[in-house]
Amino acid sequence: MSEAQSNSTTEKCIEIRNMNKWYGDFHVLKNINLEVCKGEKIVICGPSGSGKSTMIRCINRLEEHQQGDIIVDGTELTNDLKNIDAVRREVGMVFQHFNLFPHLTVLENCTLAPIWVRKTPKAEAEATAMEFLERVKIPEQANKYPGQLSGGQQQRVAIARSLCMRPNIMLFDEPTSALDPEMIKEVLDTMVSLAEEGITMLCVTHEMGFAKKVADRVIFMDQGEIIESNNPHDFFDNPQHDRTKLFLSQILGH
Amino acid sequence: MTEQTYAPGTYPDLPPPSDTVGPVHWLKANLFSSPVNSIVTLVAIYLLYLALPSAFNWLLIDATYVGETRKDCAPGGACMAFIGERFNLFVYGFYPAELRWRVNLAAILLVVAGAAVLWDKMPARKHIMKFAMIYPLIGAWLLSGGLFGLEYVGTHLFGGLMLTLTIGVTGIVFSLPLGILLALGRQSKLPIIKYFCIGFIEFIRGVPLITLLFVASTMLSYFLPPGTTFDLLLRVLIMVTLFASAYMAEVIRGGLQALPKGQLEAANSLGLNYSQAMRLIILPQALKISIPGIVNTFIGLYKDSTLVIVIGLLDPLGIGRASVADSAWLGLSTEVYLFVAVFFFISCFGMARYSLYLENKLNTGHKR
Numbered sequence: 001m002s003e004a005q006s007n008s009t010t011e012k013c014i015e016i017r018n019m020n021k022w023y024g025d026f027h028v029l030k031n032i033n034l035e036v037c038k039g040e041k042i043v044i045c046g047p048s049g050s051g052k053s054t055m056i057r058c059i060n061r062l063e064e065h066q067q068g069d070i071i072v073d074g075t076e077l078t079n080d081l082k083n084i085d086a087v088r089r090e091v092g093m094v095f096q097h098f099n100l101f102p103h104l105t106v107l108e109n110c111t112l113a114p115i116w117v118r119k120t121p122k123a124e125a126e127a128t129a130m131e132f133l134e135r136v137k138i139p140e141q142a143n144k145y146p147g148q149l150s151g152g153q154q155q156r157v158a159i160a161r162s163l164c165m166r167p168n169i170m171l172f173d174e175p176t177s178a179l180d181p182e183m184i185k186e187v188l189d190t191m192v193s194l195a196e197e198g199i200t201m202l203c204v205t206h207e208m209g210f211a212k213k214v215a216d217r218v219i220f221m222d223q224g225e226i227i228e229s230n231n232p233h234d235f236f237d238n239p240q241h242d243r244t245k246l247f248l249s250q251i252l253g254h
Numbered sequence: 255m256t257e258q259t260y261a262p263g264t265y266p267d268l269p270p271p272s273d274t275v276g277p278v279h280w281l282k283a284n285l286f287s288s289p290v291n292s293i294v295t296l297v298a299i300y301l302l303y304l305a306l307p308s309a310f311n312w313l314l315i316d317a318t319y320v321g322e323t324r325k326d327c328a329p330g331g332a333c334m335a336f337i338g339e340r341f342n343l344f345v346y347g348f349y350p351a352e353l354r355w356r357v358n359l360a361a362i363l364l365v366v367a368g369a370a371v372l373w374d375k376m377p378a379r380k381h382i383m384k385f386a387m388i389y390p391l392i393g394a395w396l397l398s399g400g401l402f403g404l405e406y407v408g409t410h411l412f413g414g415l416m417l418t419l420t421i422g423v424t425g426i427v428f429s430l431p432l433g434i435l436l437a438l439g440r441q442s443k444l445p446i447i448k449y450f451c452i453g454f455i456e457f458i459r460g461v462p463l464i465t466l467l468f469v470a471s472t473m474l475s476y477f478l479p480p481g482t483t484f485d486l487l488l489r490v491l492i493m494v495t496l497f498a499s500a501y502m503a504e505v506i507r508g509g510l511q512a513l514p515k516g517q518l519e520a521a522n523s524l525g526l527n528y529s530q531a532m533r534l535i536i537l538p539q540a541l542k543i544s545i546p547g548i549v550n551t552f553i554g555l556y557k558d559s560t561l562v563i564v565i566g567l568l569d570p571l572g573i574g575r576a577s578v579a580d581s582a583w584l585g586l587s588t589e590v591y592l593f594v595a596v597f598f599f600i601s602c603f604g605m606a607r608y609s610l611y612l613e614n615k616l617n618t619g620h621k622r
Binding site: 097101103112162165 | 313514516517519521522523524525526527535536538541542570616
């Protein structure tokens with residue numbers, strides 16, 4: 001941890017070079033190049049089917065790429081299971097459908113990985129978990145089961161669960177897409193406060209307000225390609241490509 | 255009901271309308287809800303009126319429960335004295351009478367070990383669980399002996415209820431872990447493991463158990479090196495276990511497939527390795543979903559143990575058949591088969607109830 005803090009902010013955290021991926025014959029990701037610096041907040045948007053989720057799922061190898069290199073925190077992702085596990089320990093992920101473990105309580109959801117993967121003593125893991133549950137503002141739900149919580153609460157638990165592993169990088173895969181409007185806000189607020197603490201974030205989302213507020217860079221993807229990548233100000237006010245303009249007019253137009 | 259108005263926030267909790275609660279409502283809703291339903295109810299009552307009194311007389315009023323010979327039994331009633339006469343045979347088979355304490359002890363220890371496994375509020379459960387882990391060895395040693403000063407009892411003397419329990423418990427204890435491994439193996443990315451598991455499961459499922467038992471009793475000796483002796487009951491136990499594990503594997507595979515893919519992804523993204531993800535996340539949920547199917551397989555296995563009759567081992571049903579042929583006690587097949595049926599029903603119904611209890615206990619309210 002202390003090592004990470006002493007590093008300069010321009011250090012590269014994630015490097016994707018000439019990455020290609022196919023599902024069978026279908027070319028889903030085309031020559032992706034992306035560098036993410038430590039502490040950077042990146043929002044990825046684009047029409048559905050454009051490969052956004054697939055791209056961030058490649059970063060912790062929930063999806064395999066077939067060509068090119070992905071280097072996360074200095075570790076290159078290959079078929080070596082040791083490398084994959086090492087990367088996954090340092091990369092947290094939040095899913096569209098929360099994916100909490102329904103047979104475990106909220107607290108057990110949060111302590112499971114620290115206890116089994118990091119070998120943290122149980123009491124310490126529980127203390128950490130309570131700390132993070134307080135940060136996402138649901139400590140009182142610690143002993144309930146996920147099925148007893150609302151969608152927004154479940155997603156905040158999922159964020160806390162990831163944070164309990166003290167990851168260097170957080171990936172968000174459409175974290176608010178399965179939520180009711182009033183719950184979107186509570187999850188976004190949690191993510192904003194997380195962003196303010198300086199963790200590296202990659203977030204696939206359609207919440208353009210969130211992008212304007214916290215993103216250092218907004219990336220627009222379409223048909224498996226990164227079309228445009230810019231700071232939010234220029235991205236929204238002065239998009240360069242026609243496809244970006246069309247997309248923005250469609251999602252901001254109503 | 256008279257219309258009454260309440261200020262907001264002061265509306266009281268009213269009782270439900272009287273025609274939706276109580277025994278009269280229950281009768282109406284369950285027995286006489288429609289004309290067809292009412293007719294079915296009346297016909298059922300009439301049939302019960304015809305059948306119950308005579309069955310009651312036969313089984314209780316006119317029955318003879320104590321007696322030494324066939325002549326002691328009153329005509330027209332059940333001759334349960336015969337069951338009492340043969341009770342030891344039904345329970346112990348041909349196990350030597352002076353060694354039956356070993357069967358009794360094994361049964362008591364089975365209850366202790368079983369309670370620890372099945373009942374999570376058992377006092378000192380942690381310690382007894384360790385005992386339960388080695389119970390199969392202890393039980394086998396107590397029953398067949400031959401080691402540490404216990405006299406050897408050949409498994410051809412096993413029979414009756416103890417034989418059923420031996421086969422049933424062994425099959426249940428070993429087929430579950432084997433079934434889990436086969437189910438996981440079937441999903442493996444390694445082709446050798448995957449196709450071995452598929453081949454095994456499909457072969458075993460495609461062959462009747464009775465065939466496997468014949469193979470166990472006769473053909474195995476052709477495949478094994480000459481001179482190898484291989485206990486007949488042990489062969490049966492292995493075959494029954496393999497047979498049940500193939501079905502178990504398919505039941506568990508159903509449970510595995512019912513889990514959303516996101517569960518494994520979430521486990522992986524947290525850094526859990528394969529065995530941790532399976533043990534902590536996937537299997538607890540998949541097995542929970544599979545409980546009805548697992549218990550179904552257990553019950554099937556338990557009842558299939560009656561098939562050992564074809565290779566000369568006598569379970570309660572086999573002993574019943576042999577008893578029916580006894581010339582001193584002719585014409586008692588109803589009593590004997592009723593007794594065997596009740597015995598199997600009690601065991602199997604117990605398993606079914608336990609499965610319900612377990613499902614309710616493990617329900618954490620995520621079924622929405």
